[in-house]
Amino acid sequence: MTRPDDAKWAELTRFAESLASAAGAESLPRFRTRPDMTNKLEEGFDPVTEADKAGERAMRAMIEETYPDHGIIGEEYRRKEARSGFTWILDPIDGTRSFVTGMLSWTTLVGLTFEGEPMVGVAAQAYVGERFVGSPLGAVLKTPAGERILRVQPAPRLNQAIGTTTAPGLYKTARQQNFLERMRNTLRFIRYDGDAYFFCLLAAGQIDVALDASLEIYDIAPLVPIIRGAGGIVSRWDRKPPQLAGDVIAAASEDLYEEALALLDAPAA
Numbered sequence: 561m562t563r564p565d566d567a568k569w570a571e572l573t574r575f576a577e578s579l580a581s582a583a584g585a586e587s588l589p590r591f592r593t594r595p596d597m598t599n600k601l602e603e604g605f606d607p608v609t610e611a612d613k614a615g616e617r618a619m620r621a622m623i624e625e626t627y628p629d630h631g632i633i634g635e636e637y638r639r640k641e642a643r644s645g646f647t648w649i650l651d652p653i654d655g656t657r658s659f660v661t662g663m664l665s666w667t668t669l670v671g672l673t674f675e676g677e678p679m680v681g682v683a684a685q686a687y688v689g690e691r692f693v694g695s696p697l698g699a700v701l702k703t704p705a706g707e708r709i710l711r712v713q714p715a716p717r718l719n720q721a722i723g724t725t726t727a728p729g730l731y732k733t734a735r736q737q738n739f740l741e742r743m744r745n746t747l748r749f750i751r752y753d754g755d756a757y758f759f760c761l762l763a764a765g766q767i768d769v770a771l772d773a774s775l776e777i778y779d780i781a782p783l784v785p786i787i788r789g790a791g792g793i794v795s796r797w798d799r800k801p802p803q804l805a806g807d808v809i810a811a812a813s814e815d816l817y818e819e820a821l822a823l824l825d826a827p828a829a
Contacts, residue, residue, distance in 0.1 A: 561645040561675065566697060569680070572646075573695040576670045576682045579622055583615035583652045583668040584686030590614075591687060592662045607656045612636055615652030615668065623648055635778045645675045651778040654683075655755035664688060665757045671782030678784035678803050683760050692760040692786050699789025701764060710790035713765035714812035715748070718819040721768035721812075723747040724758035730773045735824075736807065739797070742823040743771065759783045762810055763790035769820055771797075771809040780808050793817045797824055 564572070590611040597607040616636045623632055631642025634650035648671070653659050655666035664687060672680035683692040691702040692710065699710040715721040723743055731737045744750050747769065754761070756779065758770040763786045772779070780794075781803045787794045787810050794802045794810040799821070802808050811817035 564674070569696045572672055573680050573682075573693060573697065575622075575626065576672060576680050577684075577691065577693065579619045579648075579650070579670045580668045580682045580684035580686075580691065582618040582622055583650075583670075584684060586614040586618050587611040587653055587659070587668065588686050591659065595660055597656075597660055607660060608636065609653070609656060609660060611659065612653045612656060616650055619648075619650050619652065619670070633777060635776070647673045649673065649678075649778050649781040651756075651782070654779060655757065658753070658755065663753075665754050667756050667760070669756055669778065669782040671778075671785070673781060673803065676803070677801075678781045681782040681785035683756055683783060683786060685757070692763060694763070694783075694785030694787070694789035696785075699763060699786050710763045710786065711765055712763065712791045712812035714816055715768045716815075718746050718769070718816055720748050721816055722766075723750040723769040723771070724754055724761075724767055725750065725752060725771050725773075726755050726758070727752055732774070736773045739824050740771075740773075742826065743769070743820065746823060756783055759787060759794075759810055762792055762812055763787050765790075765812075768812045768816055769809070770811075771807075771820075773807050775805050775808050777803055777805045780805060783810075797821065 595609045613636050616634045629643040631647035632640040651669040653666050654669045659666040667683045667685050670682040681694040689704045693700050731740045761767050762770045797807040
């Protein structure tokens with residue numbers, strides 16, 4: 561399939577932003593209302609609210625109307641196979657725990673892959689009006705105060721770096737736990753509970769390393785164009801493409817990336 565030109569990428573990026581706006585229109589009226597939750601898991605707890613479901617339904621309807629041959633992978637509903645090279649990746653509320661507790665670290669994630677490669681990504685925080693956007697045309701942050709280009713600002717070494725991850729409890733295996741412990745002991749400091757927002761802040765130059773364990777495709781694929789467009793690097797811990805999901809790391813420079821991954825299988829002290 562012929563790769564789209566810049567005009568087409570601009571069109572698709574605008575549409576991705578409109579999808580995020582539609583999801584935000586569903587989530588905002590329900591934010592800070594103490595919404596009802598249901599648990600998607602038989603064991604453990606993975607909350608979902610009507611805001612999650614309504615946001616995804618709104619985005620799916622727009623895609624079906626405008627690009628009926630495009631595929632859809634969303635967190636809340638069944639996958640639709642593509643009849644073209646394009647597949648939309650949707651997470652109406654990434655950080656549902658933050659959403660239901662009234663915190664601001666939830667985002668709507670909208671991604672678009674072309675022949676399996678993440679090409680367009682939007683991460684929108686509707687309550688504060690922030691929108692991180694990445695595409696082949698670059699990466700920008702849009703806010704009510706204006707727009708600026710996103711660019712990483714890496715620390716020179718890992719021991720001077722700010723690191724982030726969502727929650728230690730997501731690190732289930734011994735290998736995952738050991739890596740987190742080594743990172744925690746090496747980084748300048750580490751912060752928790754930011755979900756996808758941490759990866760956006762890496763692109764914005766605020767932090768240096770973001771890692772998470774056991775992600776799904778809709779957790780990470782929309783963030784890849786934002787991180788890469790800002791000059792960052794992102795992959796699975798095994799260096800395979802991040803859109804394959806699983807254990808993921810992003811870094812503000814290749815040096816930090818290599819220094820972090822060297823800790824993954826380092827001999828025990």
